Amino acid sequence: QVQLVESGGGVVQPGRSLRLSCAASGFTFSNYDMHWVRQAPGKGLEWVAVISYDGNNKYYADSVKGRFTISRDNSKNTLFLQMNSLRAEDTAMYYCAKDRSYGMVVWGQGTTVTVSS
Amino acid sequence: QSALTQPPSASGSPGQSVTISCTGTSSDVGGYNYVSWYQQHPGKAPKLMIYEVSKRPSGVPDRFFGSKSGNTASLTVSGLQADDEADYYCSSYAGSNNHVVFGGGTKLTVL
Numbered sequence: 702q703v704q705l706v707e708s709g710g711g712v713v714q715p716g717r718s719l720r721l722s723c724a725a726s727g728f729t730f731s732n733y734d735m736h737w738v739r740q741a742p743g744k745g746l747e748w749v750a751v752i753s754y755d756g757n758n759k760y761y762a763d764s765v766k767g768r769f770t771i772s773r774d775n776s777k778n779t780l781f782l783q784m785n786s787l788r789a790e791d792t793a794m795y796y797c798a799k800d801r802s803y804g805m806v807v808w809g810q811g812t813t814v815t816v817s818s
Numbered sequence: 819q820s821a822l823t824q825p826p827s828a829s830g831s832p833g834q835s836v837t838i839s840c841t842g843t844s845s846d847v848g849g850y851n852y853v854s855w856y857q858q859h860p861g862k863a864p865k866l867m868i869y870e871v872s873k874r875p876s877g878v879p880d881r882f883f884g885s886k887s888g889n890t891a892s893l894t895v896s897g898l899q900a901d902d903e904a905d906y907y908c909s910s911y912a913g914s915n916n917h918v919v920f921g922g923g924t925k926l927t928v929l
Binding site for chain 1: 850852854856858863864865866869870875905907909910911914917918919920921922923
């Protein structure tokens with residue numbers, strides 16, 4: 702079945718970096734745009750970034766632009782989010798999601814990122 | 819502050835209908851037919867309920883109905899059931915600069 706599994710979350714100090722991964726299975730990964738969406742504790746959903754099916758186009762939320770980089774390896778069916786210069790406000794559950802008409806049709810279970818000294 | 823405005827709460831009794839609104843601008847909701855709705859139960863990942871304003875993914879019951887008028891999209895849940903109690907979020911495509919924006923979410927309570 703269609704599945705997304707995130708990994709790479711953890712506790713990190715402000716200013717440090719973290720790389721999240723999202724392993725996809727059950728569908729032709731290279732055919733679909735992919736998103737990262739985050740949710741701070743007790744808060745709503747916030748779109749973070751999207752990458753086109755071929756990796757050629759990437760878009761970011763203003764809150765992460767210049768600090769986060771989305772990428773993908775279609776040969777390994779894997780999506781990435783490189784997060785640099787992390788701030789306390791980046792603390793959240795991070796979800797990867799498969800795109801459908803600018804919506805997110807399949808979601809992973811999420812990976813937790815905590816930025817704290 | 820979220821880009822799209824949703825009421826923080828909504829409620830209805832079992833069997834009744836409830837409508838949740840999602841108000842944006844002509845740069846997002848009003849400008850594109852790419853409004854989506856998500857259901858999120860506590861501690862779970864969101865689930866897509868509606869995409870492209872009114873389309874339902876496979877497996878979503880037809881009790882969930884999406885619509886749009888101008889800059890406001892709506893999700894109507896009819897025949898309320900206990901399991902419909904959850905947080906609901908709308909999202910919209912917002913052009914190549916902002917790409918996707920979410921609403922702040924609405925907590926639906928089934929009385």
